[in-house]
Amino acid sequence: xxxxxxxxxxxxxxxxxxxxxxxxxxxxxxxxxxxxxxxxxxxxxxxxxxxxxxxxxxxxxxxxxxxxxxxxxxxxxxxxxxxxxxxxxxxxxxxxxxxxxxxxxxxxxxxxxxxxxxxxxxxxxxxxxxxxxxxxxxxxxxxxxxxxxxxxxxxxxxxxxxxxxxxxxxxxxxxxxxxxxxxxxxxxxxxxxxxxxxxxxxxxxxxxxxxxxxxxxxxxxxxxxxxxxxxxxxxxxxxxxxxxxxxxxxxxxxxxxxxxxxxxxxxxxxxxxxxxxxxxxxxxxxxxxxxxxxxxxxxxxxxxxxxxxxxxxxxxxxxxxxxxxxxxxxxxxxxxxxxxxxxxxxxxxxxxxxxxxxxxxxxxxxxxxxxxxxxxxxxxxxxxxxxxxxxxxxxxxxxxxxx
Amino acid sequence: xxxxxxxxxxxxxxxxxxxxxxxxxxxxxxxxxxxxxxxxxxxxxxxxxxxxxxxxxxxxxxxxxxxxxxxxxxxxxxxxxxxxx
Numbered sequence: 001x002x003x004x005x006x007x008x009x010x011x012x013x014x015x016x017x018x019x020x021x022x023x024x025x026x027x028x029x030x031x032x033x034x035x036x037x038x039x040x041x042x043x044x045x046x047x048x049x050x051x052x053x054x055x056x057x058x059x060x061x062x063x064x065x066x067x068x069x070x071x072x073x074x075x076x077x078x079x080x081x082x083x084x085x086x087x088x089x090x091x092x093x094x095x096x097x098x099x100x101x102x103x104x105x106x107x108x109x110x111x112x113x114x115x116x117x118x119x120x121x122x123x124x125x126x127x128x129x130x131x132x133x134x135x136x137x138x139x140x141x142x143x144x145x146x147x148x149x150x151x152x153x154x155x156x157x158x159x160x161x162x163x164x165x166x167x168x169x170x171x172x173x174x175x176x177x178x179x180x181x182x183x184x185x186x187x188x189x190x191x192x193x194x195x196x197x198x199x200x201x202x203x204x205x206x207x208x209x210x211x212x213x214x215x216x217x218x219x220x221x222x223x224x225x226x227x228x229x230x231x232x233x234x235x236x237x238x239x240x241x242x243x244x245x246x247x248x249x250x251x252x253x254x255x256x257x258x259x260x261x262x263x264x265x266x267x268x269x270x271x272x273x274x275x276x277x278x279x280x281x282x283x284x285x286x287x288x289x290x291x292x293x294x295x296x297x298x299x300x301x302x303x304x305x306x307x308x309x310x311x312x313x314x315x316x317x318x319x320x321x322x323x324x325x326x327x328x329x330x331x332x333x334x335x336x337x338x339x340x341x342x343x344x345x346x347x348x349x350x351x352x353x354x355x356x357x358x359x360x361x362x363x364x365x366x367x368x369x370x371x372x373x374x375x376x377x378x379x380x381x382x383x384x385x386x387x388x389x390x391x392x393x394x395x396x397x398x399x400x401x402x403x
Numbered sequence: 404x405x406x407x408x409x410x411x412x413x414x415x416x417x418x419x420x421x422x423x424x425x426x427x428x429x430x431x432x433x434x435x436x437x438x439x440x441x442x443x444x445x446x447x448x449x450x451x452x453x454x455x456x457x458x459x460x461x462x463x464x465x466x467x468x469x470x471x472x473x474x475x476x477x478x479x480x481x482x483x484x485x486x487x488x
Contacts, residue, residue, distance in 0.1 A: 205443060205461040221462040264439055299462040300439075 004176045004251075005402060007244045008232030009342050010083030010187075012075045014050040014225055014329050018082060022339075023346045026354040027375045031328045033211060033223055039115075040195040046207055049193055050225035050330025068131060069144060070109030075228035075335070076141030076189035077148050084149055087232040088244060089183060091150040100181045101142050101151040102172045103230070104164025104188035106334030107197070108138035108157075114194035141189040141228070153181050159334065162294070164188050166337030166387035166395035169231060170253035173397070176233050183238065187338035189228035198224060204263075206298050212331075213358035214295035214324035215302045215366040222296045225330025229338035231345070246402045248345040251382065252281025258392030265301050265388055270308035273394035277384060278312075281398045286316045288398070290353060290383040292344040293370075295324025296331055303365035305386065310368075321378065323347070323371045327357040337387040341397060344383040348401045351379050407453065407481050408474045414448045415470060428471030455480040 011018060014032025015025035025032075035041075036049045052075065057066050060078050069077065080103075091099055112135040119125035134140065139157035146155040154175060158167045165188025172186035201207055201224060208221035239246055254276025258269035278285060294305055310317045325343045332339055343354055352375055359372035382400045389395075412426050419426070420436030437445070442465060446457050457480065459465065467473040 203443070203447060205446070205459055207460075208462070209460065219462065220460060261438070262440060 002177050002179055003236035003249060004173050004233050005236050005239050005249050006231050006247045006345055007089070007234055007239050008083035008085070008087030009247060009345065010079035010081065010086070010230040011227070011339065011342055012052055012055065012079050013227040013229070013339055014052050017055060019342060022342065026325055026328055026343055027352050029328065029355050029357050029374065031211070031357055032225070033330065036193065036198065038193050038195060043195050044198045045202055046198050047209065048211065048223055049198070050223050051193060052227050068135065070112045070135040070140060071191035072105060072109050072189045073135070073140045073144040075191060075226070076103055076230070077144050079187065079189070079228040079230040080145045080149060080185055083230040083232045084185065089232065095183065096150040096152040098153055098182040099151050100153045100172055100175050100184040101146045101155040102158060102168040102184060102186045103142040103145055104158040104160070104168035104334045104337070105138045105141055106159060106161050106164050106190055107192055109136035109140055110192050110194050110197055112136045114196045117196070145185055149185070151185055160393045160395070161389035161391055162331065162333050162336055163387035163389035163393050163395040164334035164337065165229070166341070166385065166397055167255065169338065169341055169397055170255065170395055172233055173250045173253050176235055183232065183234040185230055186233060187228065187230035188335040190333045190335040191226050192333055193224060193226050208297060211358045212297040212327050213360060214293070214297040214327050214356050215306065215363065215370045216359040217361050217363040219297050219299065219302065219363070221298050222326070223330040225332040227329065227332045227335050227339055229335060229342045231338065231341060248349055249400045249402045250397065251400045252277040252283060252398035254278070254280055254396045256394045258394070260392055263390050265304035266392060267304045267308040267311065269392055269394045270305060270386070270388055271311045273396045274308065274312040274384060274386070277396040277398045283382060283398060285313045288313070288382050288384055289321060289378070289380045290344070290347055291320055291322045292340045292347070292383060292385045293322050293324045294386045294388045295326050295356065297324070297326060301388065305388070306366045306368055317368055320368065321353045321371050322368055323354045324356045325354050337385065337395065340385045340387070341399070344385040344399050348380045348383050348399055352377055407478050410452055411449060411474045411477050412470065414445060414452065415473070418445050426470050428469065428474065430470045431468055432465065432470065432473065449477055453477060453481050455484055
């Protein structure tokens with residue numbers, strides 16, 4: 001089995017359009033929330049979302065490329081370009097055939113679909129753009145990354161709602177570890193902020209009217225976000241042989257399903273996913289220092305996740321530093337797990353814990369250390385990154401500092 | 404307003420999981436076996452039937468404890484809408 005290291009990180013987020021600016025914002029506690037600027041925003045009640053700001057497609061693509069790319073694929077390709085650039089990899093000379101591209105998305109090209117349906121049903125349009133299908137398909141980000149960079153090995157999307165990116169990175173990790181491929185481009189992309197989608201979220205009545213304050217008393221729900229993040233994974237042997245800068249190591253991945261409620265979280269399913277990740281990494285619970293939590297800010301998730309952390313870690317739970325970076329970037333669904341993986345890798349590499357912002361004080365159901373409101377420095381060995389999706393699908397990654 | 408009460412009771416009855424027989428105004432909603440998605444669907448159905456907006460965030464406690472309180476709240480929202488129409 002190969003050791004699997006990370007040699008590139010790429011990020012498009014509501015608080016920064018590169019990994020460096022994203023990480024600087026997270027450690028400074030900057031929130032990317034604001035009023036929605038999407039089309040027909042007057043039709044929604046939601047006053048606060050987490051949009052990617054200042055993203056100009058023409059800065060990254062020519063007009064012909066833009067016609068093929070929904071916002072979700074634009075985010076994915078731009079994040080991949082940064083990650084691959086940092087890795088220094090070139091996929092010529094056969095490496096592309098030994099490289100995977102696994103990129104998740106919860107709902108794919110939602111902006112394209114929303115616009116098309118508005119024309120068909122709302123405006124009785126006789127015909128629509130011929131590129132709607134390839135722009136909308138949930139595998140569009142994975143396919144576009146494959147085409148832009150010449151990735152010719154296993155390439156597909158994973159769609160597991162809020163866990164899509166975490167499942168994608170985990171699948172990629174196992175492919176590299178087993179030797180099925182030498183390198184992998186893995187992560188997630190989402191561009192869900194359309195009036196149609198936000199209306200649907202409003203109907204679930206779990207969006208916060210004020211802000212996202214995970215694990216805090218008086219938390220009132222989640223804030224919807226968007227973006228993309230991509231990790232470049234490769235075997236340690238390959239990275240070392242070419243003298244690559246190694247940013248961290250993927251050491252474990254665990255998955256489970258609740259087979260219970262459609263939307264309500266289940267601590268037992270979370271425990272089984274975290275335990276599976278620890279077992280996959282051959283890690284004792286007390287080897288973990290940090291958890292980038294799923295931490296959506298809903299009453300139900302944060303209480304269930306806290307209970308699951310207690311059960312998984314026992315007395316060591318009280319020594320974990322638990323951060324919810326959703327308190328700053330919102331919930332980017334199929335990209336969330338990748339944005340959080342980048343945060344976890346950077347935390348371990350730099351020895352800085354990103355804060356859980358907007359924290360007002362303890363809630364009886366959330367009694368652990370959530371790094372409230374201010375980043376702090378601490379030497380870190382290993383971090384977990386948790387994702388727990390609607391449909392009862394759980395995925396957990398373990399990252400270690402590379403030694 | 405009798406129509407509002409009957410309409411709300413009919414919609415609640417359709418979601419009750421753990422009892423038989425007619426609903427009473429004094430029945431506590433939490434004893435009727437409604438799960439979280441039942442509450443969401445019920446709220447939606449009431450809003451659709453009476454064309455009103457019920458202020459409810461699932462992260463806070465459901466404001467209405469009994470069938471009667473829910474009926475009363477819907478009657479209030481319907482009256483407010485009629486008055487402003």
